Amino acid sequence: MSLILVQILNGLQYGLLLFLAASGLTLVFGILGVINLAHGSFYMLGAYAALTLTARFGDIFVALAAGVPLAFLFGAAIEWLFIRHLYKRDHLQQVLVTFALILMFDEAQQTLWGNYPESIPTPSYLSSSISLTSDLGYPVYRIALMTICVLLAIAMMFVIQRTRFGRLVRAAESNPEMVEALGFDSRILFRIVFAAGVAMAAAAGILAAPVESAYPGIGDRVLITSFVVVVIGGIGSIRGAFLGSLLIGLVDAFGKVFVPKFASVLIYALMAIVLVLRPSGLFGRQ
Amino acid sequence: MLKAPSFRASILLGCLAALFLAAPLFVGPYGLKFVTRLVVFSTLVVSLDFLLGLAGLVSFGHAAFFGVGAYAVYFVSPEAASANALLALGAAIAASAAVALAIGAFACLTRGFYFIMVTLAAGQMIFSLFHDTDIAGGSDGAYINVKPALAAFGSGLLDFDDRRTFYYVCLALLVLSVLALSLLARTPFGRVVQALKANEMRLSALGFDIYKFKLAAFAVSGAVAGLAGGLFACIDGFVTPELFSWHESGLAIMMVVLGGAGTLFGPILGALAYISLEETLKSASLVGDLVASHWRLGTGASLIVAVLLSPGGLAGFFRGAARTRKPTPARLGQAPLESRKAATLATENLTRTFGGLRAVDGVTVSFERDRVHAIIGPNGAGKTTFTNLLSGALKPSAGEVLVDGRNVAGWPAHRIARRGVGRSFQRTNIFPAFTIEDNCRLAAQATHPSVLRLANSRRAQEDTLVQHALAVVGLADRTQAIAGAISNGEQRQLEIAMLIASGGGILILDEPLAGMGPEETRRVIDLLLALKPNHTIVLIEHDMDAVFAVADTLTVLALGRVIAHGTPEEVRRDEAVIAAYLGGHAPRGARP
Amino acid sequence: MNKPPLLEALGLNVCYGASHVLRGVDFRVAPGETVSVLGRNGMGKTTLLRTLMGLVAPKSGEIRLGGVSIVGWRASAIARAGVGFVPEGRGIFPNLTVEENLVFAARPGANGRRDWTREALFDLFPRLAERRGAWGDQLSGGEQQMLTIGRALMSNPSLLLVDEATEGLAPLARDDIWRTLGLIAGRGVAIVIVDKNLDDLKALCRRHVILVKGQIVFEGTADGLVAQDEFVRSQLGL
Numbered sequence A: 001m002s003l004i005l006v007q008i009l010n011g012l013q014y015g016l017l018l019f020l021a022a023s024g025l026t027l028v029f030g031i032l033g034v035i036n037l038a039h040g041s042f043y044m045l046g047a048y049a050a051l052t053l054t055a056r057f058g059d060i061f062v063a064l065a066a067g068v069p070l071a072f073l074f075g076a077a078i079e080w081l082f083i084r085h086l087y088k089r090d091h092l093q094q095v096l097v098t099f100a101l102i103l104m105f106d107e108a109q110q111t112l113w114g115n116y117p118e119s120i121p122t123p124s125y126l127s128s129s130i131s132l133t134s135d136l137g138y139p140v141y142r143i144a145l146m147t148i149c150v151l152l153a154i155a156m157m158f159v160i161q162r163t164r165f166g167r168l169v170r171a172a173e174s175n176p177e178m179v180e181a182l183g184f185d186s187r188i189l190f191r192i193v194f195a196a197g198v199a200m201a202a203a204a205g206i207l208a209a210p211v212e213s214a215y216p217g218i219g220d221r222v223l224i225t226s227f228v229v230v231v232i233g234g235i236g237s238i239r240g241a242f243l244g245s246l247l248i249g250l251v252d253a254f255g256k257v258f259v260p261k262f263a264s265v266l267i268y269a270l271m272a273i274v275l276v277l278r279p280s281g282l283f284g285r286q
Numbered sequence B: 001m002l003k004a005p006s007f008r009a010s011i012l013l014g015c016l017a018a019l020f021l022a023a024p025l026f027v028g029p030y031g032l033k034f035v036t037r038l039v040v041f042s043t044l045v046v047s048l049d050f051l052l053g054l055a056g057l058v059s060f061g062h063a064a065f066f067g068v069g070a071y072a073v074y075f076v077s078p079e080a081a082s083a084n085a086l087l088a089l090g091a092a093i094a095a096s097a098a099v100a101l102a103i104g105a106f107a108c109l110t111r112g113f114y115f116i117m118v119t120l121a122a123g124q125m126i127f128s129l130f131h132d133t134d135i136a137g138g139s140d141g142a143y144i145n146v147k148p149a150l151a152a153f154g155s156g157l158l159d160f161d162d163r164r165t166f167y168y169v170c171l172a173l174l175v176l177s178v179l180a181l182s183l184l185a186r187t188p189f190g191r192v193v194q195a196l197k198a199n200e201m202r203l204s205a206l207g208f209d210i211y212k213f214k215l216a217a218f219a220v221s222g223a224v225a226g227l228a229g230g231l232f233a234c235i236d237g238f239v240t241p242e243l244f245s246w247h248e249s250g251l252a253i254m255m256v257v258l259g260g261a262g263t264l265f266g267p268i269l270g271a272l273a274y275i276s277l278e279e280t281l282k283s284a285s286l287v288g289d290l291v292a293s294h295w296r297l298g299t300g301a302s303l304i305v306a307v308l309l310s311p312g313g314l315a316g317f318f319r320g321a322a323r324t325r326k327p328t329p330a331r332l333g334q335a336p337l338e339s340r341k342a343a344t345l346a347t348e349n350l351t352r353t354f355g356g357l358r359a360v361d362g363v364t365v366s367f368e369r370d371r372v373h374a375i376i377g378p379n380g381a382g383k384t385t386f387t388n389l390l391s392g393a394l395k396p397s398a399g400e401v402l403v404d405g406r407n408v409a410g411w412p413a414h415r416i417a418r419r420g421v422g423r424s425f426q427r428t429n430i431f432p433a434f435t436i437e438d439n440c441r442l443a444a445q446a447t448h449p450s451v452l453r454l455a456n457s458r459r460a461q462e463d464t465l466v467q468h469a470l471a472v473v474g475l476a477d478r479t480q481a482i483a484g485a486i487s488n489g490e491q492r493q494l495e496i497a498m499l500i501a502s503g504g505g506i507l508i509l510d511e512p513l514a515g516m517g518p519e520e521t522r523r524v525i526d527l528l529l530a531l532k533p534n535h536t537i538v539l540i541e542h543d544m545d546a547v548f549a550v551a552d553t554l555t556v557l558a559l560g561r562v563i564a565h566g567t568p569e570e571v572r573r574d575e576a577v578i579a580a581y582l583g584g585h586a587p588r589g590a591r592p
Numbered sequence C: 001m002n003k004p005p006l007l008e009a010l011g012l013n014v015c016y017g018a019s020h021v022l023r024g025v026d027f028r029v030a031p032g033e034t035v036s037v038l039g040r041n042g043m044g045k046t047t048l049l050r051t052l053m054g055l056v057a058p059k060s061g062e063i064r065l066g067g068v069s070i071v072g073w074r075a076s077a078i079a080r081a082g083v084g085f086v087p088e089g090r091g092i093f094p095n096l097t098v099e100e101n102l103v104f105a106a107r108p109g110a111n112g113r114r115d116w117t118r119e120a121l122f123d124l125f126p127r128l129a130e131r132r133g134a135w136g137d138q139l140s141g142g143e144q145q146m147l148t149i150g151r152a153l154m155s156n157p158s159l160l161l162v163d164e165a166t167e168g169l170a171p172l173a174r175d176d177i178w179r180t181l182g183l184i185a186g187r188g189v190a191i192v193i194v195d196k197n198l199d200d201l202k203a204l205c206r207r208h209v210i211l212v213k214g215q216i217v218f219e220g221t222a223d224g225l226v227a228q229d230e231f232v233r234s235q236l237g238l
Helices: A002-032 A039-057 A060-081 A091-113 A140-162 A164-174 A176-181 A186-212 A218-233 A238-258 A260-277 B007-026 B029-054 B062-076 B085-107 B113-132 B135-140 B163-186 B188-198 B200-206 B210-236 B246-259 B266-282 B289-293 B295-309 B383-391 B413-418 B436-445 B459-473 B488-501 B518-531 B544-550 B568-572 B575-585 C045-053 C075-080 C098-103 C118-124 C126-130 C141-153 C171-186 C198-204 C222-227 C229-236
Strands: A129-133 A136-139 B149-152 B155-159 B345-354 B357-367 B371-376 B398-403 B421-423 B506-510 B536-540 B553-558 B561-566 C007-016 C019-029 C034-038 C060-065 C083-086 C159-163 C190-194 C207-212 C215-220
Touching: A002 A039, A002 A129, A002 A136, A002 A140, A002 A164, A002 A186, A002 A218, A002 A238, A039 A060, A039 A091, A039 A186, A039 A218, A060 A186, A091 B113, A091 B246, A091 B295, A129 A140, A136 A140, A140 A164, A140 A186, A140 A238, A164 A176, A164 A186, A176 A186, A176 C075, A186 A218, A218 A238, A218 A260, A218 B113, A238 A260, A260 B085, A260 B113, B007 B029, B007 B163, B007 B266, B029 B062, B029 B163, B029 B188, B029 B210, B029 B246, B029 B266, B062 B085, B062 B113, B062 B135, B062 B210, B062 B246, B085 B113, B085 B149, B085 B210, B113 B135, B113 B246, B155 B163, B163 B188, B163 B210, B188 B200, B188 B210, B188 B436, B200 B210, B200 B413, B200 B421, B200 B436, B246 B266, B246 B295, B266 B289, B266 B295, B289 B295, B345 B383, B357 B383, B357 B398, B357 B553, B357 B561, B371 B383, B371 B544, B383 B413, B383 B421, B383 B506, B383 B536, B413 B421, B421 B488, B436 B459, B436 B488, B459 B488, B459 B518, B488 B506, B488 B518, B518 B536, B518 B544, B544 B568, B553 B568, B561 B568, B561 B575, C007 C045, C019 C045, C019 C215, C034 C045, C034 C198, C034 C229, C045 C075, C045 C083, C045 C159, C045 C190, C075 C083, C083 C141, C098 C118, C098 C141, C118 C126, C118 C141, C126 C141, C141 C159, C141 C171, C171 C190, C171 C198, C190 C198, C198 C222, C207 C222, C207 C229, C215 C222, C215 C229, C222 C229
Parallel strands: B371 B536, B371 B553, B421 B506, B506 B536, C034 C190, C034 C207, C083 C159, C159 C190
Antiparallel strands: A129 A136, B149 B155, B345 B357, B345 B398, B553 B561, C007 C019, C007 C060, C207 C215
């Protein structure tokens, strides 16, 4: 019983982190029309940024506060340098350029931080466990992590559903040319959307760092799982990305317990089932 | 369509072949291994190009087939003896073809972004299967202790352990693969596969089951990739799950695009360029320590520059100048001579809803042979939805579509097309990269749309169909023009020629006059009148003059319903029609 | 024309790939003037509007808005300079509500005035006020068209480009649109409109232009159209 409870929590925690990464991916594809393979790299860079920033400032939350704006600026720069040239190109060229970006980010990571896994300290005031049942504890940091993820998710939903900027984002998703013709410079909108996606992926990487540490290749796993989330949820759908992420998180957590060697296969099998039943994902437009 | 390499490209390929043939003479053991790897990778990327460049299917899981081929060689190799080389490579091909069929069964249901993601995920799934479990050493990989060999009558013919022999085996198989895939591209099957890239919807409207064609192309490509994987396993005698990794798939795509997708030979240049670039950037003696230690940075940057600056790939540099022919004005050919499998078309209470909107609402009409039936109505009246229901592009929510009395409602488009229903599209819908003749040939081929057509056995019959169709529409003297480069009016004529060549007795034409000048309009009207005998023509058109000039019956749709049906004279006097549609625009003389 | 032109296009050439869609078009709109652009399908009418809006880049030629050259400007900049766009196919944002669609581009006009507000438009289109909470794709064709016009007006443009606003609408809904366009013109907004309903255009517009194969073959008043009835009908395919 307690095992199930812990796995539910672990699944939710993984799912929430995944949502931060996948929502950026789905927005960038839904609005900019770009398949961004380098999205996982921003998660990876977030984790390593957490390493450096925590060493510098001593606290993961300070690292988060400093890292997210940095990631936003970094994302805007990447969009300006590379991504904006891809809007009118076909998927194949997008795949290639962003793949080449991965090569460069991986190299940068190795040069700056080396090849070995690095652990990032949990803040001392959150290093204890709270007891869920009489014989079961759960680390406080993970609870805090989930809370922050939920807050970020709510904030994002609020921005998209309730603000003027969110209106622009939703409008651009259905008809970017009309947004331009109504007087909004889509170059700036696109840059902000891309940079926000990068910032969210980096936030996930930073928050996850004390739990899963930073190591080379961490971005690949997140990227591919995020793509699975996007396919399951439906391209461009934030709601789909949310449900898809939680679903994948739970399937992964329980898979690791009951069929440890086939846990990742399970995720792809889930995707295959969803695709057969609903070819454009749970919330995709038919 | 796959073109033969240009003169310049042929020279380049000849030099390359000579270089490859002579390579073992002047490179050392390390160099030999390097060129062997290059040749094997070339086979992989050529197989990917068949899928990506010719069929337009961006597979991001191609390394899966490569890896399966490699592991197949491992599995058939005995512990302490060499496997039969034919058996080993045969197993590699068979296993990867089987896996490709299994993955393709899902992947080919999707397109675009989803296709890329599904193939990527499928590759990762196989990767984790071999990485996370203990199969063949799990994440550590496994050794093939003795490499395959081929013996006949007691003496050894080929031993893959001999590096030079093995190199020539790989080279021979590369050449064989390129030739085989090029030949395949020129068969009736290959023609349809290449048309997939341009226009799937048109293909199924012609009667081709595109799912089967995609799946077959996927399996063929997977099998050749498996062959490459099998050979790769024999280079080092070692297999590892990294072979399946999506980085390998990404690199393969990169080589294809770098070399020029859709040429089959270009990717070899791409592989050569990429692997040479990587080796150069890695060798400190050439580029210095700093660059060599960060070679991926340089590789990534070079690739970005290459992709952004040269979308056509390396092969683009060697492509000959496009042949341009001065367009000759089209003229009307002779009337059709033979009778076709004409049929009657009718609907019974046909309905289609989108959400709450009833786009087509209980339409009951019938269209007979030897007549032109026009459907008119304001935009948004449901004309195009109605057309899509007739041709199977959309499934009805309720009601029946009867072809010769048989209810075909809910059938896929290609099956309805095979019963003799041909349609043209509102936006001209041809295969722009094909010549006029090849467009028509593809349509003629639709009279026998099996996936397994490799021989051009019906060539003579098809030639007759093609020439007849082109003569009827007046394009007979322009057969070799590229369809994408002819005028809008000519493209419309070509579309009608394709319908004729595909042998449909029922022709559904969706706004064939849109965007045409008076001259062209008159030509198409004459064409419709000439086609009227032996055909059932359903015409959706806005041009009222044309409609009244050519139609035998008129059906008026408004808000998804039939508000009038009858001869042009009857409809012209109908009050409801005048109010809803014709308004002040009824042809002169018809005004109330 | 006594007033200086609000919008002026000179020697406009536009190509899509190999096809030459607009061939040396000269086109003027005075402040508050209503101009119709007539012609068969494929003659370049939509391209003309899209070029004026900055959505298509001309190959050569000059476009001036209030005397300032706007060639090479982004569509967003042209919109902010006072051009409203009602595109063919309407371009409603389906995932925004009616009210969100409407206030989407609310801003004062180039002259700093806010003549058109949400309230003013709800007065003009009471139907939209009733449906303010509905999603864009839940509207009927007529309602969508009102919304598109209202949305363009919210940016208080001095010039409205209207492409096939009555296409596919029921007769009553069409009448509504024509009446509204008349009202808008009466408030001093210049309108360039592409449509197929000649009689309604004659009632709305002071000047008419016929495009044939990318060239202007007729330019004149409604009386001019009547005077050259035979020619006009042959060019429009009536």
